[in-house]
Amino acid sequence: xxxxxxxxxxxxxxxxxxxxxxxxxxxxxxxxxxxxxxxxxxxxxxxxxxxxxxxxxxxxxxxxxxxxxxxxxxxxxxxxxxxxxxxxxxxxxxxxxxxxxxxxxxxxxxxxxxxxxxxxxxxxxxxxxxxxxxxxxxxxxxxxxxxxxxxxxxxxxxxxxxxxxxxxxxxxxxxxxxxxxxxxxxxxxxxxxxxxxxxxxxxxxxxxxxxxxxxxxxxxxxxxxxxxxxxxxxxxxxxxxxxxxxxxxxxxxx
Ligand code: FPP
Numbered sequence: 001x002x003x004x005x006x007x008x009x010x011x012x013x014x015x016x017x018x019x020x021x022x023x024x025x026x027x028x029x030x031x032x033x034x035x036x037x038x039x040x041x042x043x044x045x046x047x048x049x050x051x052x053x054x055x056x057x058x059x060x061x062x063x064x065x066x067x068x069x070x071x072x073x074x075x076x077x078x079x080x081x082x083x084x085x086x087x088x089x090x091x092x093x094x095x096x097x098x099x100x101x102x103x104x105x106x107x108x109x110x111x112x113x114x115x116x117x118x119x120x121x122x123x124x125x126x127x128x129x130x131x132x133x134x135x136x137x138x139x140x141x142x143x144x145x146x147x148x149x150x151x152x153x154x155x156x157x158x159x160x161x162x163x164x165x166x167x168x169x170x171x172x173x174x175x176x177x178x179x180x181x182x183x184x185x186x187x188x189x190x191x192x193x194x195x196x197x198x199x200x201x202x203x204x205x206x207x208x209x210x211x212x213x214x215x216x217x218x219x220x221x222x223x224x225x226x227x228x229x230x231x232x233x234x235x236x237x238x239x240x241x242x243x244x245x246x247x248x249x250x251x252x253x254x
Contacts, residue, residue, distance in 0.1 A: 026198035026244050028072040029065065029237075030220070032212055033058065035204025035228030042228075048092040053230035055096055059104070062113065064234035066145040068241060072194055073147055076212050080120065080154030094128055097151060101131035105138050112144030118190035119153030120161075146194065153190075155214030162188035191216055199244045201237075203229045221247045 033054055040050030058075060065073045078093055085093075101115070108115060115135045122129065132151070165188045169175035175184075186192065196216045200209070205226040209217065223240045225232075 025069045025241055026221075027070070028074070028195045028197045028199075029070050029240075030074040030076075030197035030200045030213055030217070031061070032076045032200070032202040032210060033229040033232075034202060034206060034210075036230060038204060039228035039230045047089055050228075050230060051089075051092055051096055055100060057230050057232045058100075060233055061237055062108070062145070062147055063111070064237055066112070068234075068237065071145065072197075073145060074118070074150060074191075074197060074213065075148070076150045076153065076210075078119075078151045078153070079211060080152055080157050081211065094125060097124075097128055097149075098131050101128075101135040105135040108135075108147065109139045109142065112142045113139060114142040114144075114146045115139045116146055116148045116194075117151055118148055118158075119151045120157060121151065123152055148191070148194065150212070153212075155209070155211045158190055159185075159215060161190075185215065189215060196220065198249075199223060199240065201225070201240050203227055203232050219249065219251050221249065 036050030036054040037047040038050070039053060040047050043049075061075075062073065077097065082093065083090060105115065115132075115138075117132045117136065121132060124132070128151075132149075162185055166175065166180060166184065170177055170180075191213075196218070197213060197220045200213070200217050200220045200222045202208075202222070202224045205224060207224055209222075213220075221244055223243050225236060225240070227236055
């Protein structure tokens with residue numbers, strides 16, 4: 001479909017050389033919200049203040065996303081590696097998660113946002129599991145935006161879980177190993193049923209995926225900004241979408 005749109009433009013008169021916007025924006029945007037700690041240190045504040053400010057930035061982006069045509073927004077809130085951080089920082093992140101689900105769910109529900117969580121949710125403290133479940137249940141009928149919170153998430157852990165579950169099906173005699181293909185693997189990921197991300201945004205300048213959506217981001221465009229996450233606004237998101245529109249996605253073809 002995208003290729004067709006491009007060819008029509010190429011054939012149309014008056015279109016000059018150089019990149020031009022695609023008709024479609026990204027359906028699924030995934031964000032590595034990095035730089036909270038540096039944002040805080042720069043201001044002489046504890047790192048945890050950066051995470052609090054990060055929640056504010058998240059609020060703004062969740063509001064803007066559906067207005068900009070985004071249907072799925074995945075945000076990396078806590079990785080499987082983040083448990084290694086100092087206890088007070090882990091505790092703050094867990095409290096913020098609890099507060100976010102508790103206080104934000106009603107507003108999100110009113111705004112037609114469906115909350116979903118990906119990751120090893122069953123390993124979170126019981127209170128966090130309960131609040132996530134409550135927010136997911138409250139909002140499950142909404143379809144303006146899916147807010148996919150990656151919590152205790154790791155791409156490798158997700159693949160391990162998927163392979164274990166596939167192996168269990170094989171062992172039970174319900175699945176022929178020869179019939180395991182990419183679609184079968186995808187259907188065992190936490191993101192089963194969701195489209196793959198078209199665009200991955202990373203804030204705070206680092207050029208790596210950090211174990212985020214390793215399978216799903218296979219063909220995603222990646223946009224990195226030096227802006228620290230707490231400073232990220234709707235204008236930065238719009239900038240990323242403009243850059244996405246200039247990219248030519250070939251999905252392995254020529
Ligand atoms: C990376 O910044 C960010 C995180 C590890 C957590 C992201 C969390 C939030 C934005 C707020 C929490 C949101 C919810 C819904 C719980 P960093 O601390 O690694 O920054 P640094 O690289 O500058 O140290």
